[in-house]
Amino acid sequence: MSVIGTGMNNVSEAAGAASNAQSVSPPVYECDRENALKGIPTEQIYVFKTIENIQEIIGKTAGWVGDLLYPYLAFLDTPPEQLWNFDAVQTPGICKQYFESLRILVIKLPSKPQEMVTGHLCHRLRRAAILMGNVDEELSGTGSTTYRATNTICRNSCKEADGGIIPHQRRPGPQGWPTIIFESGVSESLERLQQGARWWLTQNNHEVRAVLLAHILCAEQVIDLQVWRMLPIQHPRSGTPPDAQLTPQCDNQLRIDCSAVPASTIGTVPFFVIRFEDLVLRPRSENERHFFLNMLDIQSIASVFRASL
Template sequence: MEFTDSLQPSLSTQPSLSTAATSITSDEQVPVVKFTTIKELFQEINATSSDVLIVSDISPNDVNEIHRARDEACRGFRLSYLEPSTKRLEITIPNSPHEAAHGAIYAFITHKMITMGLASRWKVEGATRYTSTQNNNSEAESDSAGKPIPDRPRNGWPTLVIEAGYSQSLASLRSKMEWWFDASNHEVKIVLLVKANRVQQSILIERWEEGPSTAPRPGATTTRSVTSTIGPNCRQEITITKDTSSSPPQYQVNSTDLVLSFRLLFLREPGPQEGDIVVTTAELQLCAAQIWYDVV
């Protein structure tokens, strides 16, 4: 069974919960299974070495039962994305590089907030379950997320979401990024994507926001630009590469610091001693070291 590198693939029917391999990156295989029972699904989750599992032929009622069984069994996987119209569920099975890919960056972000005295003004949402009534009742659980309090109400959407991928493809991550903006009715303000590539020993970080952006005209000077359509725009792209010729390995960052808008995160202008959240290139190198620490 094969599908294109997107968040909503076309899945063929299988007679049983048998694993199929779908190539979505040059170096990883993502298993695809047809849902039959929760017991068999748990067995597939236990058996896979991937950090993502695609489940087909599944209903919202099935997903509610999986939520209940997962919580009762204290299982750590996340029901990352459900699209009822395609009967497709994406499950994240945390492994070391996947968790470091979002957790390390989020830790630096919250540390910056704490040093600004904002510990009581930011709520860590983690993998909270969000359902979109305007988007076919689709639902998702982020890798990391957070929102300002009390500016964003209880049960309100986060302003920041981080999605990580190790086996999961970049195209799939980008599709989920679009879902967060659309499903939240644009209440999500920033989505960070962190994609680790095991073969290339590289990490790509993309910072996405909505709204108009300017881009150079093809063949024009940098002083002449056009405004793109309003929608998700990649505001910053950072690549971190691992240099294995040195011991310990060194990490090269091809960009400036990662900068997150205070206004978008906290839904207000910064006050005294407050400002944009800046994760420095040195801190990004530390994040990369954590991502690859347990990868041979």
């Protein structure tokens, strides 16, 4: 089993660290090795041998994924044609990202808290749609769809989400992007989650309207929620094209302390997630509302999280 070093420093995010909603983050085009491997420790970076070898490494790592600060594996020199072979045997729950020009395959390993929190966040928004008069019938989940970048000169990267919602007005499959993406990560993976949010918001002509991140700290029993979307740069240079005046930013954040019952929060509740028009892609009627997480939603999410530990 070959393990190589990248010369990168491991990044450790302090618990509860969050991006300032007013700060400006430059668009991430994911075209260089440093960005592709950001936050992945050197001991979790391998040289591709065979698909069977990848499966073996995943199998060995899965037993102690809860102890990993960064639940990611990277495989260098992965031929693009091998990606199809991996798809055929891909373990359910695993999400991948592939950088074709770099021949780097990044695999995100699932954990029970990550899967249950992601699924329940999606469920609570879908439940809100049902309570508006079966608006949920206009929406579908993304499943394990792989999406390929379309909006930059680096159109050779692809990515799978932990979850997402796509309105029926968009065609299903890789050509129909979801309007909201759900990404969750445990322990020290916040920076990687934020990098993923930037990818989703910049690689598809603004078809993804919001990314809801859940940074899960199991030992502390804390969930930090962040909503990322494209927002105007505060002081754009004169003559900057309109599209270039938008950048991915954290627009809203909430900390949920699940260590006690009921759970407590730091931040504003109801917690705004996405406008109705941005999620469903049609004007809302009189009885339809924008999508928030209220205190009932928060307590339900906390209960599901505690049950996953």
